[in-house]
Amino acid sequence: MKAMQYKAFGGSEVIEQVEVSTPSIQNENDVLIQVKAASVNPIDMKIRMGFMKQIRPVEMPFIPGGEVAGIVVATGEKVSKFKAGDEVIAIPQKNGYAQFVVANENFVVPKPQSLSFEEAASIGVNIGTAQSVLFTEGKLAKGQKVLIQGGGGAVGGAMVQMAKAAGAYVIATASGEGVALAKSLGADEVIDYKSQDVTSIVTGVDLVADTAGGEAQAGLFRVLKQGGKLLSIVVPPSQELAEQFHVEARFIASDLSFQTLKNGLDLIAAGKFKPIVSRTFKLEEAATAQDFLTAGGVNGKVILVVA
Numbered sequence: 654m655k656a657m658q659y660k661a662f663g664g665s666e667v668i669e670q671v672e673v674s675t676p677s678i679q680n681e682n683d684v685l686i687q688v689k690a691a692s693v694n695p696i697d698m699k700i701r702m703g704f705m706k707q708i709r710p711v712e713m714p715f716i717p718g719g720e721v722a723g724i725v726v727a728t729g730e731k732v733s734k735f736k737a738g739d740e741v742i743a744i745p746q747k748n749g750y751a752q753f754v755v756a757n758e759n760f761v762v763p764k765p766q767s768l769s770f771e772e773a774a775s776i777g778v779n780i781g782t783a784q785s786v787l788f789t790e791g792k793l794a795k796g797q798k799v800l801i802q803g804g805g806g807a808v809g810g811a812m813v814q815m816a817k818a819a820g821a822y823v824i825a826t827a828s829g830e831g832v833a834l835a836k837s838l839g840a841d842e843v844i845d846y847k848s849q850d851v852t853s854i855v856t857g858v859d860l861v862a863d864t865a866g867g868e869a870q871a872g873l874f875r876v877l878k879q880g881g882k883l884l885s886i887v888v889p890p891s892q893e894l895a896e897q898f899h900v901e902a903r904f905i906a907s908d909l910s911f912q913t914l915k916n917g918l919d920l921i922a923a924g925k926f927k928p929i930v931s932r933t934f935k936l937e938e939a940a941t942a943q944d945f946l947t948a949g950g951v952n953g954k955v956i957l958v959v960a
């Protein structure tokens with residue numbers, strides 16, 4: 654089968670198109686999927702650059718791609734939820750930039766019929782991460798005030814929609830076209846972080862969901878009320894500042910299993926969640942697609958179409 658892989662860490666030039674054997678079912682809970690679309694996530698570039706060696710070691714040669722949509726081809730003996738021919742979304746963690754991939758059935762969900770494969774490949778990491786941060790860890794409740802840092806991004810856009818659907822008051826930071834996007838996704842207030850200082854405008858926030866990290870994170874402590882939470886999916890927040898502002902602050906690693914995706918899938922079925930695909934590329938253009946996302950200013954998901 655056709656796949657995109659690399660043999661050494663580095664820039665996007667290390668990615669090459671190869672012919673490799675089609676993977677086969679190895680475990681009784683495995684699902685073999687013909688990939689129709691694979692999403693490009695920021696972690697793909699962090700792994701490729703070698704930044705994740707300690708926490709996500711990989712074996713070379715490595716086929717990136719943690720999130721796909723496609724059609725089930727075969728299933729392991731114990732798989733009960735899926736059969737050949739089913740259209741699915743899967744989070745295989747790796748090997749997704751290819752024509753076929755194997756995933757554990759706990760990380761496979763039925764593809765919503767209303768979505769194209771490209772749209773379907775865009776939602777798993779977004780809704781699973783949003784669910785983990787906002788509800789599993791953040792305990793966001795109706796009427797509470799949430800600030801979503803990076804509300805025009807892939808995960809941030811999902812957070813805006815899911816927080817709004819839960820009845821929260823949603824404030825998002827964004828820039829460029831992300832401002833209008835976050836507003837259209839339901840944010841009550843959108844702050845252009847390039848021309849306005851969120852820390853001097855917003856106060857009394859119950860939960861900050863940080864999808865941007867960087868130096869700006871330290872300022873976000875100021876917008877929280879005492880006892881509030883700052884949860885980041887990018888870098889662990891300062892515990893010194895957490896103590897100083899009397900808030901809780903943690904890094905969250907998302908849970909992307911079947912159960913965590915359920916709320917987002919229900920919202921899609923109810924027409925209350927819109928997948929945002931920024932741009933599609935062919936599988937063979939994986940290096941260009943990664944560079945496009947790395948360049949920034951992208952609103953929504955970058956998707957590889959697999960033929």
Ligand SMILES: NC(=O)c1ccc[n+]([C@@H]2O[C@H](COP(=O)([O-])OP(=O)(O)OC[C@H]3O[C@@H](n4cnc5c(N)ncnc54)[C@H](OP(=O)(O)O)[C@@H]3O)[C@@H](O)[C@H]2O)c1
Nearest residue numbers: 695696803805806807808828846865869886905906907950
């Ligand atoms: N921990 C986990 O489990 C987990 C899961 C998923 C993703 N992540 C990580 O979360 C991050 C976001 O992922 P993503 O897919 O949503 O990426 P993305 O689509 O590139 O979104 C990032 C957003 O952050 C915005 N941003 C950058 N600097 C900002 C600032 N100073 N203030 C406010 N917003 C700012 C960007 O807006 P502009 O483009 O307008 O600057 C962009 O919209 C990545 O680092 C990814 O690796 C972690």
